[in-house]
Amino acid sequence: MEGARAVFLVSLMFAMTFTRSMAADALFGAIFPTNRLRELSAMRLAVEYVNEKGIVPGVTLEYLLSTAETLSHFEMVLKGCRQAEKGIVAMLGPHGSSQVKATQLVSSSLHIPQISYAATDPYLANQEINEYLLRMSPSDATQGLALVELIEHFGWGQMSIIMSTDAFGTHGIVEFEKLAGMKGWLIRSVQGFTPTKRAEDLDIGQQLRAIKSSGARIIILNCVVEYGKVILKQARDHGMVGAGWQWLVTVGISGSILFPGNEDMPDYYEGLLGMYIVDNAGELYDELHHRWVRADPVLYPGVGNRTMVAYAGKAMDAVLLLAYGLRDMLAAGETVDPESLNCSAIPHPEWSKGEAFLRYLKQVDGPGVTGRVNMKSDGSSRDAVYDVVTLERSGWRKLGRWNDSSGLTLPERVTFMGGQHSVIDFISDLSNRTLRVVTHKEQGFVHIKDTDDWGKNLTGKARFSGFCIDLLEWLSEKLGFKYELYEVEDNNFGAYDPELQQWNGMVQDVISRTADIAMATLTITAQREEACDFTMPYVDVGLTFIMGKEKSKTYSLLNFLTPFESNLWFMFVVTAVAVGIFQAVINYLSPYGYRPQEQPGQSERSKRRRRHEDINAKPPYRLSDAVWQAFTMLVQIGPEVFPRSYAGRISAIFFGLGTMVLLATYTANLAAFLTVSRLMSGINSVEDLASQSEVLYGARGSGATESFFLDSKIEPYITMAKLMTEKRDDVMVTSMDEGLQKVREGNYAFISDNVVLDYVATRQPCDIKTVGRLFRNAGYGVLLAKGSPYTGEFSNAIIKARESGFIETLTKKWITSNECDKSQNTGASQDRISINKMLGVFVVIYGGMCVSLVVLVFEWLVASCRDVNGKNSKAPKSITEAISKNLRSQTRRYKSDWDSFCGNQKENDNRIETRMKRRSANNNTSANHNNTHGHRPFSACSSELDGEEELLHVTVL
Secondary structure (H helix, E strand, O other), X not given: OHHHHHHHHHHHHHHHHHHHOOOOOEXXXXXXXXXXXXXXXXXXXXXXXXXXXXXXXXXXXXXXXXXXXXXXXXXXXHHHHHHHHOOOOOEEOOOOHHHHHHHHHHHHHHOOOEEEOOOOOHHHXXXXXXXXXXXXXXXXXXXXXXXXXXXXXXXXXXXXXXXXXXXXXXXXXXXXXXXXXXXXXXEEEEEEEOOOOOHHHOOOHHHHHHHHHHOEOEXXXXXXXXXXXXXXXXXXXXXXOOOOOEEEEOHHHHOOOOOOOOOOOOHHHOOOEEEEEOOOOOOOHHHHHHHHHHOOOOOOOOOOOOOXXXXXXXXXXXXXXXXXHHHHHXXXXXXXXXXXXXXXXXXXXXXXXXXXXXXXXXXXXXOOOOOOEEEOOOOEEOXXXXXXXXXXXXXXXXXXXXXXXXXXXXXXXXXXXXXXOOOOOEOOOOOOOEEEEEEOOEOOOEEEOOEOOOOOEOOHHHHEEOHHHHXXXXXXXXXXXXXXXXXXXXXXXXXXXXXXXXXXHHHHHHHOOOOOEEOOOXXXXXXXXXXXXXXXXXXXXXXXXXXXXXXXXXXXXXXXXXXXXXXXXXXXXXXXXHHHHHHHHHHHHOOOOOOOOOOOOOOHHHHHHHHHHHHOOOOOOOHHHHHHHHHHHHOOOOOOOOOOOHHHHHHHHHHHHHHHHHHHHHHHXXXXXXXXXXXXXXXXXXXXXXXXXXXXXXXXXXXXXXXXXXXXXXXXXXXXXXXXXXXXXXXXXXOHHHHHHHHHHOOEEEEEEHHHHHHXXXXXXXXXXXXXXXXXXXXXXXXXXXXXOOHHHHHHHHHHHHHOOHHHHHHHHHOOOOOOOHHHHEOOOOOOEOHHHHHHHHHHHHHHHHHHHHHHHHHHHHHHHHHOOOOXXXXXXXXXXXXXXXXXXXXXXXXXXXXXHHOOHHHHHHHHHHHHHHHHHHHHHHXXXXXXXXXXXXXXXXXXXXXXXOXXXXXXX
16 A cells, blocks of 8 residues: 555656646645545546646646645645745645644635635634635535434434544534434434544544443444544444444545445445435536546556545536636636745735635536536535435445435435344333332332231232332333332431441442432432432422321300401491491482482472372381491391482492402301311411421431431521431431321421322321421432433433323322312411401492592582572572572471471371371372463472471481
């Protein structure tokens, strides 16, 4: 190989000498890595083609070649500067994205257009930095789109990634990772490797083992071909190729010939899938491919194969782009005058024709090898087409095609690695494994018993039941593992002892590998996560506390009055009496109340109707009636008599509204008092618990609850931690059963997780209740050893359990209960309603009285207006006169009623009876007179009764 390379370099120098002997019209620089001889040969063939065809009339293309090692970026920069000193019109190459980034420092600074045939880094599209860069190959972001559609076509949703840590590897996969995240795919492992100077020195065993343990069976490989071959060989050694596995490679590998010449392809390569830049869609493909096949492999290394790799075609297109740009610029009458530019000069020089030449290059549109040669304004190629290829013994074979307009077309059935026609994207490494699981007894979550209901002895997993056991069984079915259960020996969940510098309980069992996982009500804490791994929480919990319920009381006969305070009851009675008196007075004063026929403002027709009504003498609206009405409304019994005046009715409406609110409040509070037992201690929150000293409180020792209080830096938890530390022997317990016993004995509150306390509080004998709001929110998780490869699998399964509703089903089955009235299991307190809380109701009632007074005034005005009659000499002629007469008339009437009230009641009754008879006679006479002489107006201000007021007085009592 080294001998062939030496012969090639000697021949190349001879060819360059021969070329320079010709008319040198246009010189461009070419920088190639030493391992890219195939692309270099393609460039030389394209230069010869351009010159032979005279694509640039009167101009011969020449190139100044520089080579460097793949990773020698600084050397490439130096050689780029040397080329600039020779006076070049453009720079072609190098190959990789990181190499192009390095040489762009030269070309952009000196305003020399640079044409890259293989750089695909998406960040090269930044025109502010890479203004003079033209890219012939589509961006890796575009390849990411194509790769996503391919994976979606096969229905895969989980995969792993291996990439080189250089710009090509990391930037080339960014777009794919973003799109995969948007689709909700799970990238189980992303592994990177640092490229070595010699690919054979690469050791990627650790990364391969991490991917294998992740369970992903779809692997995306993004690196150049030299490292790709080494990685696939090591993957074979780790059993990660063949049936059940599928590798997808990017153009860094699929764009190259893996096994040139007589080198045999190993069997494990068959079925490899890749994205391949289309190289045969251009008009000049056949002609230049013919040159490629017929070229001498000694002078042009890498040629002669029937397959011309994509990057070789892109190198030819780069030369054609340069030629078309020169042609168009010269045809436009402009000159291309190369200048010698020194990179070391300060300030650095700029090629005066560089900007114009770049503009012509971006406007090129001509035939090419891989497709049409035309550029976008951002310096990228317009054509973005990929072939989906599979590797066979004969080389890469096309399966389908993707482009940015129509997407993926894949008509052919795909045969994957190992000859399979389908591949599962994820296979758990847990399959067929037996895990040792440690647990801890807990109400509702883990029940442990040695005999069944019929007295038969139980062994093994049959001894365990509960929420956690059902969840463990579900996880076993989903992930394919078997398990063995045992109870933790020291009866502790797991706390760290700083003196012994050691954990206890289930945490210690997992750390020491005595157990593979811990499945119990194990709270996720930061301290525990430093020692072990937790899954996602399967239940969200918070701390609260329980206390014993108050013993049943002996109720007195007047206990039904307890919802309201005594001052509120007194206000009720006073208000009812006040409303009754007010309505009686309003009705008496109103011209539209229960009055006899001669009311102010009544028409003759109305007076006749009222005289007829008064014959049957409906009882007047007395004070007793008004007070009775107020009390009947208070107890929602309809009264027999209602106020007839509008003012009285409005007052009654406002009183009814207030009564409705009062009765509704009383009913609700009475129900609460009759059904809810209150705590004698008056403790309704954790703050109340911390601020008193009569009731002791504690928690389970060596657990997350105790650690929370000891580590807390805020009140009231600091105060509570101090008490629990000082009285540890009296308040801390070793089990839930011990805590419940202390609660039932009295004067003790037990603090624990709400779901566990809810379980015991909702079951017989219903003598315990939870109190207060939740604090310290956390969650229960499955505990695994630190760095366990199964943490992700368990977490994903738990997420599915929550989303599918399985966790909710378990909660209803094991935790929720209707054995006790829910309202009796909370610490909610009911306070007696005071007058301050109901002030608004009384404002409404008394405000209604004020409104009634306003309406009363309005009634008098209306009645007086109706009395005004200009045609009747005895009627008032103005509203003022009407009001004055009515006031005098009412004053006499009030005086008469008062005298009657103070006189003999029997005499008063006789007088009423006499007047009723006389009125009846008058009514008959008036009716005859009206029939004979017509109707004569009758007014309350009239003196037809010979000065005696003929209105009936209202009997007050």
